[in-house]
Amino acid sequence: MVTTEAEARAAQPILQLRAIEKVFDQFAAVDRITLDIQEGEFFTIVGPSGSGKTTMVRMLVGMDKPTRGDILLRGQRINDVPANKRPTCMVFQSLALFPHRTVGQNIEFPLKIRGVDPAARKKRALELLAQLRLPDHYYGKAVTQCSGGERQRVALARALAFDPEILFFDEPLSALDYKLRKVLEKELKDIHRQTGKTFVYITHSLEEAMVMSDRIGVMNRGRFVQVGTPNEIYGSPTTRFVSEFMGEVNILDVTVGPDGTATDDVTGARYLVPPSAGAGPCSLVIRPESLRFVDGPSQAHNVVTGTVYNEYLLGSRVQYQIRVGEKQVLLLENLRDQRYEGDLDSPVTVGWDTGDSMIFPKGPLQ
């Protein structure tokens, strides 16, 4: 009997959103979202600013109420449960550390609220400091004297001290420099493994989402455009919006004819494209790393000729800006050891295989 109960518990998603909607002045910031988040999952919501991701998380944490729809935590409707009664907590974008308290007092805050005695509080705070690789003497340090990365860890420690069932993050790393962000992304993933808790993370960077997540939901205009594993999102994006969100991509406006080939709207060139949903105006998306220099048409399914206009060194990789005719610019990316040897402005042929390109019909929900 006990085992079946435990099994049922494990099978049930920890958090279920049932057509939740948040309307501000007739504008649906979150538009009928249905989603299940599994126990122990690292789920990341990615979207540009204004896509509704912060609004959504505020509802999930209990700081806002959905206009319509239900939020279920382990099957229990929690729409009307205020934030301080929910077993979840959030790491804010600003971190919201209490400036009038020391590092230790900040971490102990949720325990103090619960009436845990000072000795036990301190013990737990020191454990968390160690877990987040902060030295013990930081316990008495003023929060205002900590660096950006240290504050980040303090905020995470405070949230972990609360011991939430689900831990939410609202772009906590966005204010940090690139290098530190990379370090903390990995630390966060480690913490996720160590604690086994459910993490729901918000970011505007798909790159950040890729590094950490088990599953990613890409949001735009209050809805999920695609939900899937990082691999699925990167490998088979379902819309132009998702493919573009990953980073720099080449997007060609094409018209797919009845024979299944595409005509470039700008240059008039003909391309072989993957089987698309139908004929008509489409966006052809080619990743820079899928484009390569070729010697002739036999080396790739599709080739275009242009001139090398610029070279950008990116460390381990190198990018080239290829000008095709007057109006078209393509971006090509190679590894550093496959550097282009010719002169700038000299004619080159570049090509790609059909399987490396993606085609999306143009529609309202791009």
Next chain:
Amino acid sequence: MAQATGIVTITAATTARAAPEPSGWRAWLRQAGVLTALPMALLMLAGFVAPLLLVVAFAFMPPQSFSILQPPTLANFQEIFANSFYRSFLASLYLAAATTLICMVVCYPVAYAMVRVFGRVAGVLALLITAPLFVADNLRLVGWMLFLVKGGVLSGALQAWFGIATDSMLYTVSATLFGLVYTYLPFMLFPMIMGIAMVPLEMREAAFDLGATRWQVLKEVDIPLAMPGILIGALMTFILAAGALSEPRILGGSSVVMIAQDIQNEFTFAQNWPKGSALSVLMILVAGVLAVTLLRRIDLDGIFGRR
């Protein structure tokens, strides 16, 4: 020769720039900050420091004298403590403390609502609260006198509508306290508004999210973070109320004598400047110690956004 001097001067200037050494009071005086502060400094010196020094000097002169060129004595202070002058002191401090406390309790909800609840209406409210300040407080207190006096607006209305006969509410300690609270409320309210506005909304949300109840948010986040504003408000209210003159006289009818009234009496009727000065010095000491202690706890840089 001239050239040589020129070179020497230039070298000196370069070294001074490279390592800012103290190069005498001339260089110090030439700093932009010093120059711009000079007019205000001179005004303060002539209008504030000099009279203050005069008062301090008079406090140590023999009683009933009108010159500061006599051998100093502690006679005035001895007399203050020997006779019952300290009573007006205690009355002042007590009433000022009570005023501060009452203003704090009354103002906090109002200030909180003005920052977080009222939105655009808050501006109109602020104007309504400040508007009476454009009328001299003596006049406003006379208005209250007409309201509270026996057969005045309040007791007349109570008598006519409810048949309740009331005695005069004027000329009591309570009336004085009421007047003090009424007059100095804005001095508590506005710094408090500033203090509460400084509490980031996310800080409250974070505390709430971490399980704190409303009271715990108030105790752990709201009040500590608004403390600079609350302390400045308390300081202003306390010091102003402790030096109040019109309220005890007009509404209190001298049922309680506060220190300002004693000081005024000494300077006018009694023609005893040294004693008046000694009382003033004691008052300044109390206020000064209080101000320094409290202001040291306040992070002014944080308030002015310099951090």
